[in-house]
Structures are given as structure tokens and as C-alpha cells.
Amino acid sequence: MVEKDTPADGNMADATPTAVQSPAAPSSSQYSKHIVLTTYPGQSGIDPVPLSWGAKDAQARGPVIVSRSNALLKRRNAMGAHGGSYSIYNALAIAAGDLEPDFRPDFRNSEPTFNFAWQAAWADKTKIVSMDPYGHDIVNQFREQLDAGWDIRPTMAVTRANMKLAEIGEAVRDGKLDVDGTIVVNSGGDVRVTKVAVEPVWYLPGVADRFGVDEGTLRRTLFEHTGGSYPELITRPDLKVFLPPIGGLTVYIFGPPERVSDENVKLALRIHDECNGSDVFQSDICTCRPYLAFGIREAIREAQNGGSGVVIYFRKEGRALGEVIKYLVYNARKRGGDTADKYFTRTENIAGVRDMRFQALMPDILHWLGIKKIDRMLSMSNMKHDAIVQSGIPIIERVPIPEDMIPDDSRVEIDAKINAGYFTTGRQYTTEELAEVRGRGWEKWEDITH
Numbered sequence: 290m291v292e293k294d295t296p297a298d299g300n301m302a303d304a305t306p307t308a309v310q311s312p313a314a315p316s317s318s319q320y321s322k323h324i325v326l327t328t329y330p331g332q333s334g335i336d337p338v339p340l341s342w343g344a345k346d347a348q349a350r351g352p353v354i355v356s357r358s359n360a361l362l363k364r365r366n367a368m369g370a371h372g373g374s375y376s377i378y379n380a381l382a383i384a385a386g387d388l389e390p391d392f393r394p395d396f397r398n399s400e401p402t403f404n405f406a407w408q409a410a411w412a413d414k415t416k417i418v419s420m421d422p423y424g425h426d427i428v429n430q431f432r433e434q435l436d437a438g439w440d441i442r443p444t445m446a447v448t449r450a451n452m453k454l455a456e457i458g459e460a461v462r463d464g465k466l467d468v469d470g471t472i473v474v475n476s477g478g479d480v481r482v483t484k485v486a487v488e489p490v491w492y493l494p495g496v497a498d499r500f501g502v503d504e505g506t507l508r509r510t511l512f513e514h515t516g517g518s519y520p521e522l523i524t525r526p527d528l529k530v531f532l533p534p535i536g537g538l539t540v541y542i543f544g545p546p547e548r549v550s551d552e553n554v555k556l557a558l559r560i561h562d563e564c565n566g567s568d569v570f571q572s573d574i575c576t577c578r579p580y581l582a583f584g585i586r587e588a589i590r591e592a593q594n595g596g597s598g599v600v601i602y603f604r605k606e607g608r609a610l611g612e613v614i615k616y617l618v619y620n621a622r623k624r625g626g627d628t629a630d631k632y633f634t635r636t637e638n639i640a641g642v643r644d645m646r647f648q649a650l651m652p653d654i655l656h657w658l659g660i661k662k663i664d665r666m667l668s669m670s671n672m673k674h675d676a677i678v679q680s681g682i683p684i685i686e687r688v689p690i691p692e693d694m695i696p697d698d699s700r701v702e703i704d705a706k707i708n709a710g711y712f713t714t715g716r717q718y719t720t721e722e723l724a725e726v727r728g729r730g731w732e733k734w735e736d737i738t739h
């Protein structure tokens with residue numbers, strides 16, 4: 290043993306990081322026999338690289354370092370791991386021997402296709418708490434440290450693409466969208482888009498603030514309910530930044546990206562939370578894909594009119610409850626008489642709550658983009674509306690999904706939401722009427738399976 294063994298009892302003032310003998314030492318020699326379970330402030334050699342969230346620029350703020358490799362274990366200034374939920378696949382690749390544990394990426398030519406202008410919010414620790422505002426510009430901002438071998442990774446990337454959506458092709462054919470040659474590039478409905486991918490980087494005091502809890506409660510809850518996976522949430526109160534193992538978001542920008550932050554032109558925005566079954570596979574039990582397609586069409590139209598169109602896609606599958614819970618709820622709905630008056634109760638019975646998306650962190654990306662007002666908000670959700678307005682961005686007009694885009698079987702979902710206070714310019718149903726809004730049963734399916 291190289292390091293002195295120390296008990297994990299918190300009394301670590303002058304000890305080395307908490308280490309135990311590995312119960313199942315890897316057959317390869319890529320790790321030492323000591324496993325460092327956690328660290329403590331004031332321990333020998335613990336010296337986090339300064340990280341001052343909300344500082345005036347990237348240099349003053351400092352790089353986010355989560356790596357535990359070699360000397361960085363004592364110098365890391367953030368908890369968790371890069372890649373969000375994909376951090377586990379990274380570990381698998383190392384376990385399988387496909388990837389060296391100390392691999393350092395070669396970032397040549399990976400820089401953004403568009404340089405987003407610095408915004409005052411990037412230096413405001415209350416406006417951005419759930420992403421690293423310099424996460425796209427690591428190579429540029431921390432070149433010296435990267436050259437010195439520090440493991441610093443981008444948590445954002447900016448690229449461009451052509452996209453093709455069936456509904457956009459139809460809109461072009463039906464004369465509802467023009468071919469302008471730069472945004473909609475041809476009669477097939479090919480669309481040029483700038484994309485920004487963002488992985489979550491949480492500044493814990495700011496996240497706690499948004500949820501109205503104290504930081505200690507947030508840390509303890511995150512620790513307990515990730516199976517104790519991140520002990521430094523408890524032992525390192527000096528570390529304020531956490532990269533959680535969850536999905537991030539993607540921004541789709543139609544038209545010139547510099548227009549997004551231009552107050553003098555109109556902005557159309559859709560905030561869309563993932564629904565794989567509808568978004569990709571077009572299951573008709575909800576309005577997700579139709580609303581997404583409508584949002585994209587309106588965003589393109591705004592850009593064609595000289596404004597800007599933005600669609601932001603959050604990886605929050607099934608109201609952030611996940612697909613397993615979503616399908617359990619579908620079954621409970623279909624077997625229990627699928628009526629709109631019972632829509633939310635069915636979810637609460639199984640998940641305990643009706644929604645875990647918590648829009649409180651969502652507006653961060655809007656502030657990062659420099660959005661100052663939203664002319665057309667392509668959403669009926671009050672949670673999204675209120676979170677954006679409370680964060681200081683006014684919404685001028687709210688645009689519900691057109692009636693003719695709502696699939697028959699999804700009336701249960703949309704009417705229940707409208708009754709619960711979702712914004713609509715159309716009719717709001719009473720509770721009695723909701724009991725009459727009924728989804729399709731499984732009768733035909735039973736015929737097939739019997």
C-alpha cells in the first residue's frame with residue numbers, strides 16, 4: 290500500500306484521501322489497490338482549482354474539473370462525471386478495455402460553427418445555474434491548462450445541419466411554408482439549422498435557490514437517492530458544482546443565430562420535453578409530435594419573416610418520469626376507462642406526482658442565448674410560461690396547438706391539461722364534460738392476441 294489507510298469517519302484533518310483495499314481488485318493494473326471513496330476539505334494535498342461561479346469571464350471563473358485521474362483527484366473542483374447519463378457508458382468502455390482510463394481527447398477542428406456573443410447572464414450566478422456558460426469554448430479559454438495535460442472537457446457543442454421532417458415537407462407542398470433558399474432550401478422541405486447541445490452542470494447553491502430549499506437538503510437528497518453514489522455531496526461542502534447523471538438539451542435555431550439575442554426582431558420559441566414514443570415513432574396517444582412539428586414550422590416561418598425561431602428539446606422523457614412509468618400509466622388509463630377527468634390521478638397513483646419536469650432550471654438556456662423577450666411562445670404549459678416570466682423574460686403572445694393537429698386519441702391528454710389550467714384560446718371543459726372525453730380502448734388488440 291502506498292497510502293496510509295484511514296477510516297471513513299469524517300475525522301480526516303491531516304490524512305490522505307479516504308482509501309480502502311479493493312474487495313475486487315481489477316485484473317489489469319490500471320488502478321492502484323487503494324480505492325479513494327471520498328475526500329474531505331483540509332486533507333493533505335486537497336487543493337481544488339479555483340472555481341468562482343458567476344465571475345466576469347471564463348479565466349476569472351476557472352475551468353470545471355471533475356476528473357479523478359492521477360493528481361487531479363486532489364485538485365478537482367466539481368463532483369459527478371462528464372457526459373450526463375452517458376458517463377456510465379464511458380466507464381463500461383474503460384472496463385471493457387476499449388478506452389484508456391487516462392485518455393485525453395484531441396479537440397482539433399471541433400470548435401463551434403458559430404460564436405455566440407458573451408451575455409451578461411454568463412457572469413450572473415443567479416441567471417445560469419444548471420449549465421456551464423463557457424462549456425462550448427473550453428479549448429479556446431483553457432488552452433494552456435489543456436496543453437499542460439489537465440483533463441478539461443467541453444459540456445456544450447455548437448454545430449450545423451440540414452434537417453428533414455415529414456410535416457415540413459407537407460407544409461411546403463401545401464403552400465403553408467415558402468422555399469426561401471437559405472432556411473428552407475428546396476421544395477423537398479430540407480431545412481438548415483444551427484444546433485447547440487448542452488450537458489448539465491449544476492451550481493448547487495443556485496439550484497437549491499430555484500427550488501426554495503437549502504443547499505444541505507438538496508445535497509443530502511441527491512446523495513441518498515442516487516444510492517449514495519456521490520459521497521462528496523456530503524463530505525465536500527467546499528465543492529459547489531455537480532455534473533448530474535441526467536440528460537441535457539439541444540437548441541435548434543432557424544435563421545441566422547445572431548438574431549436570437551436581437552431585441553429588434555421577433556422571436557418564436559418552442560420548449561419541448563422529450564416524448565420518444567410520439568416524437569420519433571408517432572404514437573397517437575398524446576400531442577407531442579404534432580406540437581413539435583407545429584413549433585418547428587412556426588419557428589421557420591418567424592425566421593423567414595426576418596425574425597428568429599428557436600426550438601429547445603429537453604431530455605425529460607415522459608414528464609421526466611421515464612418510459613417505464615409512462616407505459617404503466619397508459620395501461621392503468623386504458624384498463625380503468627380512459628377519461629380525461631382521471632388523467633392526472635392515474636399518473637399520481639403510480640409516480641406519486643403528476644410531473645417531475647420542474648421547469649425552474651429550464652430558462653437558463655434562454656438567458657445563455659441572450660433572449661430578452663419572446664414574441665410567440667409555442668406552448669400551452671403554464672409551468673413553462675411562469676418559469677420563463679419569473680426569470681425575467683416577458684412573453685408577448687402564447688400560441689396553442691391548432692385543433693386540426695390534435696390526434697383523436699390524445700384528446701384525453703390535452704383536455705385534461707386544459708382543464709388543469711393549461712393555456713388555450715379555445716374551449717375549457719368542465720369536470721363533468723371531461724368524464725365524457727374518452728380515449729380509444731384495446732378491444733381490437735384483444736381480438737388479435739386471442
Ligand SMILES: [Zn+2]
Binds near residue numbers: 564
Ligand atoms: Zn407525448
